[in-house]
Amino acid sequence: MIKVGIVGGTGYTGVELLRILAVHPDVQVECITSRSEAGMPVADIYPNLRGHFDLAFSEPEPERLKACDMVFFATPHGVAMRMVPELMDAGVRVVDLSADFRIKDLDVWANWYGMPHESPEWAQKAVYGLPEVARDAISEAQLVANPGCYPTAVQLGFLPLLEQGLVNPDRLIADAKSGASGGGRQGKIGMLHGEVGESFKAYGASGHRHLPEIRQGLVQAAGQACGVTFVPHLVPMVRGIEATLYAELNNAGDFDRLQEVFESRYRSEPFVDVMPFGSHPETRSVRGANQCRMALHRQEQSNMVIVSSVIDNLVKGAAGQAVQNMNIMFGLNEVAGLEAPALLP
Ligand SMILES: NC(=O)C1=CN([C@@H]2O[C@H](COP(=O)(O)OP(=O)(O)OC[C@H]3O[C@@H](n4cnc5c(N)ncnc54)[C@H](OP(=O)(O)O)[C@@H]3O)[C@@H](O)[C@H]2O)C=CC1
Numbered sequence: 254m255i256k257v258g259i260v261g262g263t264g265y266t267g268v269e270l271l272r273i274l275a276v277h278p279d280v281q282v283e284c285i286t287s288r289s290e291a292g293m294p295v296a297d298i299y300p301n302l303r304g305h306f307d308l309a310f311s312e313p314e315p316e317r318l319k320a321c322d323m324v325f326f327a328t329p330h331g332v333a334m335r336m337v338p339e340l341m342d343a344g345v346r347v348v349d350l351s352a353d354f355r356i357k358d359l360d361v362w363a364n365w366y367g368m369p370h371e372s373p374e375w376a377q378k379a380v381y382g383l384p385e386v387a388r389d390a391i392s393e394a395q396l397v398a399n400p401g402c403y404p405t406a407v408q409l410g411f412l413p414l415l416e417q418g419l420v421n422p423d424r425l426i427a428d429a430k431s432g433a434s435g436g437g438r439q440g441k442i443g444m445l446h447g448e449v450g451e452s453f454k455a456y457g458a459s460g461h462r463h464l465p466e467i468r469q470g471l472v473q474a475a476g477q478a479c480g481v482t483f484v485p486h487l488v489p490m491v492r493g494i495e496a497t498l499y500a501e502l503n504n505a506g507d508f509d510r511l512q513e514v515f516e517s518r519y520r521s522e523p524f525v526d527v528m529p530f531g532s533h534p535e536t537r538s539v540r541g542a543n544q545c546r547m548a549l550h551r552q553e554q555s556n557m558v559i560v561s562s563v564i565d566n567l568v569k570g571a572a573g574q575a576v577q578n579m580n581i582m583f584g585l586n587e588v589a590g591l592e593a594p595a596l597l598p
């Protein structure tokens with residue numbers, strides 16, 4: 254059994270990790286941290302986990318974490334970069350769900366995250382953990398930077414188009430909407446039901462910290478510079494992201510083969526589902542599941558490709574993808590613990 258630790262166990266992604274790991278056949282959760290709830294049994298705070306874990310939250314002590322084989326960081330940005338180097342020296346493998354190790358250009362990172370990077374060496378060594386792109390590198394990595402939620406939905410939808418050079422990389426548009434759990438559990442006023450319910454708004458339209466992360470992945474796929482416009486929106490639901498993506502086809506004649514391009518790109522991917530052309534993937538079709546579902550559209554004879562891509566921000570956008578990465582790192586069955594279909598309705 255792989256001994257697992259979780260730093261930041263009281264947040265939404267931390268408890269989602271526990272929900273998934275509760276049925277994972279190869280894992281024993283040894284340690285789960287919270288500074289504010291240290292000493293409190295996990296099941297007292299999360300009754301859905303009663304009967305699954307006989308564990309209490311503890312302080313994030315390096316010695317306990319160093320006794321684990323694998324540690325997940327489900328903490329705010331800036332925490333993992335300070336704690337990870339000591340775990341690396343101890344030979345522990347880490348998947349970081351925060352953005353600390355996602356961006357290779359550390360000036361860009363410092364600009365968007367408002368602090369200097371404190372672990373530049375590991376920022377370069379970390380592998381960006383989008384399994385559909387970097388499975389081999391993930392299998393050998395000691396440190397994996399789990400992709401952000403919006404970046405997962407957006408990159409997976411654009412990748413086949415950019416890898417094949419089918420679209421103009423200067424004019425990519427991602428119009429994305431997220432449920433409120435994307436904002437975490439730390440009680441921000443803007444996330445209260447009274448603020449989010451019965452309302453719908455764009456935010457970060459002048460620039461969001463996921464923009465450089467999305468651009469980094471798309472540039473890698475295209476092999477050239479990319480112009481990306483990304484606008485996130487907050488919608489009155491709890492889980493889920495829908496990203497409507499727009500790209501200009503270089504050759505309108507390629508429309509006829511786009512469906513096949515997408516199907517063959519993802520045919521062997523266990524967690525990407527390309528639906529029939531013209532379908533409308535719904536966020537509820539992935540709720541609770543480690544799945545990205547997408548579909549292609551064309552309006553009249555336009556040369557604009559439209560891709561609609563949906564994920565559960567807490568699963569394929571965070572904890573599920575993190576467990577998928579752990580499975581790859583440890584040579585386990587990639588789908589272990591992740592096979593449950595979505596909850597519907
Ligand atoms: N919510 C989402 O949909 C997604 C989130 N992410 C990322 O995952 C990370 C976690 O997100 P989320 O679960 O929403 O966050 P939450 O705010 O819900 O939870 C944060 C957790 O980290 C702990 N924590 C906070 N500060 C520290 C610290 N200095 N040292 C140790 N532990 C700390 C908190 O517990 P305590 O204060 O008691 O120690 C809490 O358990 C974030 O970086 C987020 O950006 C990524 C993709 C999607």
Ligand SMILES: CC(=O)N[C@@H](CCC(=O)OP(=O)(O)O)C(=O)O
Pocket residue numbers: 350351352400401402403431432433434435436437463485487
């Ligand atoms: C709805 C909402 O607030 N979403 C968050 C993004 C989710 C997240 O946690 O960001 P990381 O993937 O970078 O960790 C936001 O826009 O800040």
